[in-house]
Amino acid sequence: MSVKVCKFGGTSLADGNNISKVAEIILSDPSRKYAVVSAPGKRFSDDIKVTDLLYTCYKESVETGDCSETFAKIRQRFHSIISELELQFDIDSILDRTEKEIEENKDADFTASRGEFLNACIVAVKLGWEFVDAKEIIFFDKNGSFDEKKSYPLIERRLAKAKNAVIPGFYGTGADGRIKTFSRGGSDISGSIIARAVNAEIYENWTDVSGFLACDPRIVYKPEKIEVISFKELRELSYMGANVLHADAIFPVRKGDIPIVIKNTFRPEDAGTLILPSKKYTPHGNIVTGVAGKKDFTVIYLEKSLMNSEIGFARRALSILEREKINFEHMPSGIDTLSLVIESKYLKNGTLEKLVEEMREELSPDYIRVLEDIALVATVGHGMAANIGTSARLFGALSAAGVNVRMIDQGSSELNIIVGIDNADYEKCVRAIYKEFFGDKNGK
Numbered sequence: 001m002s003v004k005v006c007k008f009g010g011t012s013l014a015d016g017n018n019i020s021k022v023a024e025i026i027l028s029d030p031s032r033k034y035a036v037v038s039a040p041g042k043r044f045s046d047d048i049k050v051t052d053l054l055y056t057c058y059k060e061s062v063e064t065g066d067c068s069e070t071f072a073k074i075r076q077r078f079h080s081i082i083s084e085l086e087l088q089f090d091i092d093s094i095l096d097r098t099e100k101e102i103e104e105n106k107d108a109d110f111t112a113s114r115g116e117f118l119n120a121c122i123v124a125v126k127l128g129w130e131f132v133d134a135k136e137i138i139f140f141d142k143n144g145s146f147d148e149k150k151s152y153p154l155i156e157r158r159l160a161k162a163k164n165a166v167i168p169g170f171y172g173t174g175a176d177g178r179i180k181t182f183s184r185g186g187s188d189i190s191g192s193i194i195a196r197a198v199n200a201e202i203y204e205n206w207t208d209v210s211g212f213l214a215c216d217p218r219i220v221y222k223p224e225k226i227e228v229i230s231f232k233e234l235r236e237l238s239y240m241g242a243n244v245l246h247a248d249a250i251f252p253v254r255k256g257d258i259p260i261v262i263k264n265t266f267r268p269e270d271a272g273t274l275i276l277p278s279k280k281y282t283p284h285g286n287i288v289t290g291v292a293g294k295k296d297f298t299v300i301y302l303e304k305s306l307m308n309s310e311i312g313f314a315r316r317a318l319s320i321l322e323r324e325k326i327n328f329e330h331m332p333s334g335i336d337t338l339s340l341v342i343e344s345k346y347l348k349n350g351t352l353e354k355l356v357e358e359m360r361e362e363l364s365p366d367y368i369r370v371l372e373d374i375a376l377v378a379t380v381g382h383g384m385a386a387n388i389g390t391s392a393r394l395f396g397a398l399s400a401a402g403v404n405v406r407m408i409d410q411g412s413s414e415l416n417i418i419v420g421i422d423n424a425d426y427e428k429c430v431r432a433i434y435k436e437f438f439g440d441k442n443g444k
């Protein structure tokens with residue numbers, strides 16, 4: 001029988017009423033054999049996520065050894081979930097033990113992971129399914145990366161023994177034997193790992209929106225929904241800020257050629273967005289699949305005559321960054337020019353000035369220029385490669401909108417065109433590109 005792995009996010013599990021909806025969804029399809037869950041999220045806009053309350057508990061136990069006041073709020077959240085679900089489940093003994101462990105261990109990752117742990121216990125009771133703790137099956141290596149060699153066989157073996165299982169997301173066991181979490185939003189990664197390990201037919205990621213939009217709805221009014229997208233396109237878009245799914249969640253399922261579908265717990269009838277491995281993906285009618293971007297980059301532009309024939313120039317430029325432990329995002333280059341695009345947050349407190357000085361000394365460029373307050377906007381779509389004139393349309397639209405393009409980077413995959421513009425032009429730029437490729441009907 002084909003197997004589906006479904007992951008539910010914090011909003012989908014924020015209270016008892018929502019958990020009932022989730023249980024209905026899970027039980028409506030017998031191929032949904034394994035469920036991965038987040039901690040209870042926000043019930044209303046200024047509510048506090050249980051994970052955030054837990055981080056506060058950690059801070060308090062380090063500072064004063066007592067987190068009882070904040071923990072009482074967590075207790076209250078789980079109590080109301082249990083009573084809304086009308087479950088016969090003695091959660092108090094688990095909560096008492098958890099509070100004590102948080103205060104004694106003073107361990108940030110352990111503390112943060114307890115929201116997923118407790119919620120998974122509850123969902124398992126609600127469904128009458130087995131609870132399988134992530135700490136037994138998901139492992140990290142000594143560099144803190146997910147240890148696939150160790151984890152996949154363990155997950156496969158353990159889950160083969162369970163007819164159905166609920167698994168807490170977000171954490172596993174570190175190389176030192178202690179609980180370790182992924183970065184925030186990491187339950188998406190846990191779900192992807194489980195899907196890969198059991199070779200699922202599909203990884204269902206249930207959230208509170210009906211999939212990805214072609215553009216940020218805060219910039220363009222009611223942008224089109226993306227029905228189908230490839231892993232590669234999604235990688236570009238989510239890296240640039242389209243954040244329905246944790247950017248790292250793509251990798252485990254991508255390696256196993258397992259599709260992902262983003263579904264809405266509150267509108268399960270909506271088709272959602274289907275994310276397909278490239279070999280299963282056929283480009284659809286749109287030339288462009290989506291537009292996304294980020295503000296606050298700095299570009300260091302180096303010019304030197306005959307740079308093209310100076311062996312090792314780029315390597316030396318990059319080794320200066322490596323020495324200073326600075327990551328660069330893009331490196332567009334010409335015959336005699338090289339630009340390094342770096343997130344501005346890494347260049348504070350004199351770091352930029354130090355870098356420029358070192359580049360001047362070690363690379364002897366003819367000219368070095370720094371552009372600050374730059375935003376990057378990526379226009380992404382497999383369709384661009386096959387359609388002549390896409391960049392002409394894009395740059396024509398930007399020129400008509402009065403956006404000054406400061407930098408251009410077209411990836412060699414012909415999957416995206418990235419433009420660097422002033423932060424101040426960011427919204428105008430995104431709107432102009434969206435309008436050019438998706439039409440005016442929704443443009444604001």
Ligand code: ASP
Pocket residue numbers: 009010038039049051052115169170183184185186187188
């Ligand atoms: N609960 C964790 C967080 O808020 C992980 C997750 O929900 O994916 O980041």
